[in-house]
Structure formats: structure tokens, C-alpha cells
Amino acid sequence: MGKKRNGERLSKLVDRIWMTHCMKPLSPVIKKVHRKDVDTSLMKRFRSRQETLFERDWKHVKLGYFYELATAGLYGGLVKRELEVPYGDSVIEVYPDVLDENNELMFESKGCFSSESQNLEDDQIERYIAFQLSNSGYQLYYVIYRHSLKKIRTYQGSEEDLFEYLSKNTCCSFVLPFSVVLKLHETRDSELAWRYDGQFWTPNTSVKSRTINRFLEAPGVSGAEEVLKQLGLNPGDYVIERLMSPMSFYVQDHDVRPFPVLFVRDVNHESWIQTFLDSYSEVSFDFPVPDEDF
Structure with a gap:
């Protein structure tokens, strides 16, 4: 019951704030996104990879797929790309959810229940760092969607039912540049996130639900500007x-x-990239060798 009430409070918060502060509508790049726009053979590979490596059943995969399609439709690009990136003396694989090569944009989409935290996995973050080091012209965004589907693992409907539910019950979304995502991943401020370095799951930083929802709150109170300050960033x-x-x-x-x-x-991606290169050019990551079956 507690999570349900949290979800209801989020919906009321969203309604109140956006009626007051909403500036303008977002124009989609693509008004309709269909299955034909996706490489189905590649989709099967990614579904297998997700189910095997992350122990996610088809429901989690399809929920993620819905939001990947939404991201491509709203911001452009193609769903499900696999990239090989030079790193040191070898090559690593990077798996962006949506890639727009023409405009050098990359998107990682996430969908989570309205009162859940959002995990930022070390392996994924490190692969994006490696990509950004050798592709400084690209701008990478994390798109986090909040929905009201409480227990996806026990969901009983079909894929079509799931898509219809999500289309009517997505509460809000946050689009964050990699500069902010990195700070969220690196923070050890227990008010914002908690850290997992155990052996049972992938090491990650879990950004608290309250932190995510604070981005929605009114400017100057505890909204996005205040979260940026708490992360040590300049809202300007x-x-x-x-x-x-x-x-x-x-x-x-x-x-x-x-x-x-x-x-x-x-405001100035080039300026941030220079700071990023200075900070990470000497950092070394130990990436696992890809399984040939994938």
C-alpha cells in the first residue's frame, strides 16, 4: 500500500507542478514508431542477452522495448544498435538503446515504477565512458520513464496489453545528459543514492526514488537546480x-x-567534454571478454 500511495503522490505532484511551470509541448521526431523500424534479428539477440545476463524475463524486456521505441520516436535515431569501440589494445561492445548517427546523439532509456529507485550499473556506465572518450562529438542522454505498473514480473497480460497499459500510465520522464548521470553514479551522498558492491548482483549505484522525483519539483525549492548543486554541479x-x-x-x-x-x-558540451577527457583519459577499466554465442 505504501508504494501505491507514493505513486499517487507522484501523479498529484506532476499535475500540480506542470500546470504551473510547463513551458511548451515537445514535438516528436516521429509521430508513429512501428516494429518495421527495428532490426528484428538484432532485437532477438538483445532479448537473449538481457534474459541471460540480467535474468530478466520477457516482460522486463518488452517494457524496456516500449520505452526504447518511445525514445526513438520522440528524439530520433534507431532502436537497438550494437557498437564496437576501440579501447586500449582491444575492442569493446557498447549497447545503446537508441542511436542517431547523423546528429551524433545516443540514448539509454530506463523504465521504473513511480516509487522505485533507478540502478546505474558500473559495467554500462564504464562502457559509455569508453565510448565517450573516443567519440567526443557525441552527446549521450539517459531517458528515465516513471510508470504506475507496480509488479512487472507478475504481470499477466499479453505484449499488446502491456504496451496499451504503458501508453496510458506513463507518469513522467527525465532526460539527463551524461555529465549529470556520471555524477549520480559517482555520488556517495546517502541522501541521494546508495551503493551496492556485493557479489549477488551487478555493482551499481541506486539513485533513490526521492532523488529522481525531486527533479520534478518547483525551481528554487528542491527541484532539478537544487539536485545539481547537491551533486557539486553548477546549475548555470x-x-x-x-x-x-x-x-x-x-x-x-x-x-x-x-x-x-x-x-x-x-549549455556547452564541448567545454564539459574537455573536463571529461582530462578526468578519464588515464582511467582503466577491465571489461569481460564477450561471449561468442552473442
Whole structure:
């Protein structure tokens, strides 16, 4: 019952804040996103990889797939790309959810229940660091969607039912540049996140639900600007937009109900990249050798 009440409070918070602070609607790059836009053979490989490495059943995979399609439709690019990136004397693989090579944009999409924390896994973050080191012109964003589906593992509906539910019950989303995501991953501030370095799951930083929801709150109170300050970042280095998803937007013929979008972007990506290169060019990561079956 507690989580349900938290979800209800988030919905009320969203309604109140965006009626006051919403600036403009977000225009989708693609109004409809269909299965034909996706490399189905590659999708099967990724589904197998996710189920095997991360022990996620098809429901988690399909939930993620819905939001990958939504991200591609809203911001452009292709779903499910696999990239080989030179790193040291070898090559590593990077798996962005959405890639727009023409505009040098990369997106990692996440979907989580409205009162759950969001895990930032070390391995994924480190692969994106390696990619950014050799592709400094690219801008990488994490797109975090909050929905009201409480227990995806026990969901009984079909894939179509799942997509229809998510299209009507996505509460909001946050688009964060890699500069902010890195700080969230690195923080040891227990008010913002907690750290897991055990042996049972992938090492990660779990960003607390309260931290994510604070991005939605009114400017100057405890909103995005205050979270950036707490992370040691200067809010003046970022453009913070409070938007709404489009009135007319579909994912595989499912009409997606409009939801608030908190979009944060670097004011000067080139300046941040220089700082990033200075900080990480000498850092070394030990990546596992890819399984040939994949």
C-alpha cells in the first residue's frame, strides 16, 4: 500500500507542478514508431542477452522495448544498435538503446515504477565512458520513464496489453545528459543514492526514488537546480526545460497519453567534454571478454 500511495503522490505532484511551470509541448521526431523500424534479428539477440545476463524475463524486456521505441520516436535515431569501440589494445561492445548517427546523439532509456529507485550499473556506465572518450562529438542522454505498473514480473497480460497499459500510465520522464548521470553514479551522498558492491548482483549505484522525483519539483525549492548543486554541479552550466510530450504520439499504434518531460542539457558540451577527457583519459577499466554465442 505504501508504494501505491507514493505513486499517487507522484501523479498529484506532476499535475500540480506542470500546470504551473510547463513551458511548451515537445514535438516528436516521429509521430508513429512501428516494429518495421527495428532490426528484428538484432532485437532477438538483445532479448537473449538481457534474459541471460540480467535474468530478466520477457516482460522486463518488452517494457524496456516500449520505452526504447518511445525514445526513438520522440528524439530520433534507431532502436537497438550494437557498437564496437576501440579501447586500449582491444575492442569493446557498447549497447545503446537508441542511436542517431547523423546528429551524433545516443540514448539509454530506463523504465521504473513511480516509487522505485533507478540502478546505474558500473559495467554500462564504464562502457559509455569508453565510448565517450573516443567519440567526443557525441552527446549521450539517459531517458528515465516513471510508470504506475507496480509488479512487472507478475504481470499477466499479453505484449499488446502491456504496451496499451504503458501508453496510458506513463507518469513522467527525465532526460539527463551524461555529465549529470556520471555524477549520480559517482555520488556517495546517502541522501541521494546508495551503493551496492556485493557479489549477488551487478555493482551499481541506486539513485533513490526521492532523488529522481525531486527533479520534478518547483525551481528554487528542491527541484532539478537544487539536485545539481547537491551533486557539486553548477546549475548555470545546464539548460533545464519543463516540457510535455506530444498530444499526438503513438508507439506501435498505441496512443500515448501526454506526460511531463524534464529535459536537462549541457549549455556547452564541448567545454564539459574537455573536463571529461582530462578526468578519464588515464582511467582503466577491465571489461569481460564477450561471449561468442552473442
